[in-house]
Amino acid sequence: MRGRWVTVAVLGLACLSACGSITASSGVDMGRLRALGVAPDLVYLVDLPEYEMAEQSMGGVGEEGFGVFYTAPGGRQVELRVDRGSFGDDVCRSTPINLATPPDALVLCIHDEVGWYRMAGDRHEYVALRGDVLIKLSGGVTDVSRAALKAAVTGAHRAVGDGKAGTTPPRVPVERGDLPTAGDGAPGGEVGPGG
Numbered sequence: 001m002r003g004r005w006v007t008v009a010v011l012g013l014a015c016l017s018a019c020g021s022i023t024a025s026s027g028v029d030m031g032r033l034r035a036l037g038v039a040p041d042l043v044y045l046v047d048l049p050e051y052e053m054a055e056q057s058m059g060g061v062g063e064e065g066f067g068v069f070y071t072a073p074g075g076r077q078v079e080l081r082v083d084r085g086s087f088g089d090d091v092c093r094s095t096p097i098n099l100a101t102p103p104d105a106l107v108l109c110i111h112d113e114v115g116w117y118r119m120a121g122d123r124h125e126y127v128a129l130r131g132d133v134l135i136k137l138s139g140g141v142t143d144v145s146r147a148a149l150k151a152a153v154t155g156a157h158r159a160v161g162d163g164k165a166g167t168t169p170p171r172v173p174v175e176r177g178d179l180p181t182a183g184d185g186a187p188g189g190e191v192g193p194g195g
Contacts, residue, residue: 028058028159039064043159044082044135046070046152048144051078078139078149080156085134087127092116097123097138114154117146126153 030040036059043066045053051070054077061067065083072078079098092109097120105121115128115135125138126149137153 028055030160033058033060033066036060037064038066039084040160041158042066042082042084042133044080044133044156045159046080046137046156048078048148048152051076051144072143076140076143078137078144078152081136081138082156083134084132086132087116087129087134089116092118092127096120097125098136099123099138114150117150124149126150128153128156 028043028045030043033043034040038060042064045068048070051072054069054071057067057069059067061081062083065081067079067081070078070080081098089109089111092111093107095107096103096105097107097118100121100123102121107118107120110117115126118125118127119141122140122142123138124141124146125136126146128135135153135156137149137156139149
């Protein structure tokens with residue numbers, strides 16, 4: 001009987017520790033990001049052929065935004081930044097592209113059905129607005145094509161669930177079979193067939 005309680009206690013502790021920190025199947029540690037001040041509903045991911053997410057680069061942007069780099073062979077990289085904000089044609093032209101060389105290069109803006117395609121110096125990016133969520137995906141003009149940036153921004157998705165703070169995977173009750181329907185709920189100690 002004592003052995004059963006130890007097993008149940010160990011399994012319970014394992015569940016509590018696993019449920020406390022949500023890790024998306026994509027490798028996003030939401031507990032770590034929350035500790036950095038990132039809002040869970042701003043953690044978006046993209047699918048970009050040939051590129052893989054550099055998990056160690058995940059971090060905060062601004063007050064509660066999210067940022068991560070995607071890398072590809074040959075040292076190519078693309079940066080994803082997600083934050084709250086607004087965007088428009090005037091903002092598009094007046095806001096420099098992060099990491100562009102030279103930093104004060106004139107910004108070219110083209111607005112389409114997805115958002116804004118921007119180019120300055122040696123970098124370009126796509127900016128999409130979903131409500132108050134601003135998604136920016138940028139890279140070197142020789143590292144990634146405009147079409148690839150556009151497709152990735154179009155398919156940007158939240159990393160976990162609906163992105164709301166406190167979202168946890170649903171609990172699924174385990175059917176035990178040895179718990180009585182009346183009393184204090186302690187497992188019965190009877191020995192059944194075969195045991």
